[in-house]
């Protein structure tokens with residue numbers, strides 16, 4: 001099999017000591033910052049736009065466009081936030097980025113701060129990631145001592161400080177509005193939008209918020225130019241993707257691949273194939289992602305190909321589930337997860353997921369009837385369409401996609417010969 005890994009963001013992993021800024025500098029670290037500081041803010045934004053980089057936190061919004069909006073926002077005070085909450089089950093890419101090459105993330109944040117005019121940044125790290133918190137805190141201190149952070153960075157007059165903020169174990173904290181409310185000292189709940197963070201974000205000020213992997217790409221884009229970066233990947237998905245490969249696969253782990261490789265390439269290549277008994281399904285992106293049958297695994301990792309099929313690539317986890325497990329057991333787990341994680345603010349999510357679970361259990365018990373199936377389909381649509389934030393909107397995805405791709409699993413959960421019983 002051809003080599004499918006492409007080490008761009010992971011090229012220094014296990015080569016440098018993550019706690020040594022000198023190791024990072026010796027490997028070319030902070031040269032992109034030095035170059036960026038000689039550029040005009042709009043030139044930095046232009047390079048990121050040219051690169052085609054899209055946000056790696058799940059929604060895939062173009063990073064350069066977001067930077068442009070924040071740069072142009074008319075405000076003395078602007079903020080920058082690195083979203084390192086990584087609460088989506090199955091994902092661990094941001095943890096690896098922070099623990100194996102923390103300065104790459106910091107360098108991306110600092111370059112971005114200069115481009116958008118932010119002087120205060122936060123890294124919101126999932127509370128359970130104690131090692132990431134320690135390593136990122138040490139990296140911030142080391143960058144301050146070297147003059148890459150703080151006042152008058154590299155003598156350019158640009159000031160930027162970073163504060164580490166830790167979450168408290170709630171999945172919704174990763175949603176950008178909930179996250180910002182959390183930093184402001186409020187309970188983590190999402191809210192209606194617009195306005196978007198680019199105009200009214202943290203403390204009501206324009207805010208650039210991006211995922212760890214999004215920021216980690218920025219030094220490479222500046223070093224190699226946006227145009228060169230855009231040659232990696234596909235027409236619609238530029239660059240590389242970090243894939244958290246987990247579940248029933250021989251070599252679980254983090255792999256970096258160019259966009260365009262197929263799911264099967266990742267599983268059978270670096271992943272070494274499924275563990276045993278053949279693949280039942282693969283869930284893409286994490287608990288909020290679609291469950292695909294084995295005959296769809298040749299689909300390439302590409303935002304447009306996924307969108308054309310009504311699917312989302314999410315943040316890039318690939319969860320392999322083999323035939324020792326049942327479709328309904330897997331879906332029940334995801335519904336239970338979302339019921340537990342719903343912040344309770346809006347009715348469709350709070351009540352809808354609860355009732356989906358009740359209906360779903362009828363299939364588990366083999367007691368479902370046609371009207372349960374009909375109600376479930378209607379409820380899926382309501383929860384998807386009317387929940388305030390992405391948690392509720394994506395909560396029924398596993399249920400919906402398994403109803404589509406594995407209808408037999410649900411048919412076998414329906415009460416049969418009912419007319420004779422009556």
Ligand SMILES: Cc1cc2nc3c(=O)[nH]c(=O)nc-3n(C[C@H](O)[C@H](O)[C@H](O)COP(=O)(O)O)c2cc1C
Pocket residue numbers: 054055056057058059060061083084085086087088171172173174175176177209210211212214389390391
């Ligand atoms: C329930 C929920 C949880 C989320 N969790 C994360 C997360 O842990 N990390 C992340 O980067 N984005 C997460 N997001 C997406 C963020 O709201 C936001 O889109 C992202 O931080 C923007 O960065 P990007 O454009 O670089 O992807 C989550 C969204 C939802 C709806």
Ligand code: SF4
Pocket residue numbers: 172189190191341342343344345346347349350387388389390391392393
């Ligand atoms: S969709 Fe769910 S998590 Fe999001 S605001 Fe509504 S209740 Fe809260």
